[in-house]
Amino acid sequence: AQSVTQLGSHVSVSEGALVLLRCNYSSSVPPYLFWYVQYPNQGLQLLLKYTTGATLVKGINGFEAEFKKSETSFHLTKPSAHMSDAAEYFCAAPEAAPGAGSYQLTFGKGTKLSVIP
C-alpha cells in the first residue's frame, strides 16, 4: 500500500518568501503524484500532478513540484508567497496507476500554510 508523508503539519512564511512544503512517498510501482489545496470551507482543488515525463511539474497559482525518484520526494515550492496562498496542502498518491480505471488516493496528513504580512 502507498504511504505518503508530509513533514510539518504547519508552515509559516512571510509574504514574498519562498514556500517549501515537503512530501515523501513510498511505493513499489511507478508513482503518479498529486498536490491538492484546500481553502477554508472549500473542497480539494488539484494544484498539480506528476504522471510521466518531465520531473519538474508546474501547476496553478505559481506552484511547482519536482519529482525525485532517488529521494522518493515530491516537494511543493513557490518562489514568492502571497497572502492568498494561505490554505491546507495535501500530497496524494494513487494505489494503482491511473488509466487503469478507478483508483483510490492515499493522502498525506496535510500541511497548513500561513502567510505572514
Place this chain on the structure above:
Amino acid sequence: EPEVTQTPSHQVTQMGQEVILRCVPISNHLYFYWYRQILGQKVEFLVSFYNNEISEKSEIFDDQFSVERPDGSNFTLKIRSTKLEDSAMYFCASSDEWGYEQYFGPGTRLTVT
C-alpha cells in the same frame, strides 16, 4: 467550468439515525468516489464506484455504509445507523475514463450528536 456539487453542506444528526449524503458528479465522468476527513486527520478513501457497482472499498466502509447512483446524475452515500465516530467531512469525487485527475466536491460536514 464543470464541478462536483454536494448537499447538504452541513448535516447534524443524532446517533443511530440514518443519513444520506448527496453528490452530483461531473456529467461525463465514469468513476465516483467517497472520501472522509475526520477533524485534524488525513483524508481517507471510503469507496469507489463504476458501472453501477462498487469497484473498491476500504476497511472503513463496513455494512453501515452503502452507495447508490439512483439516477443519471446523483451519487449518494448512506450511513444506516450513525455513530459519534462518523462525524467527519465527507468528500465526493469523480474522474473521467482515464482517471488521471479526481475532481472533488466542497464536502458535507456531518456532525453526529
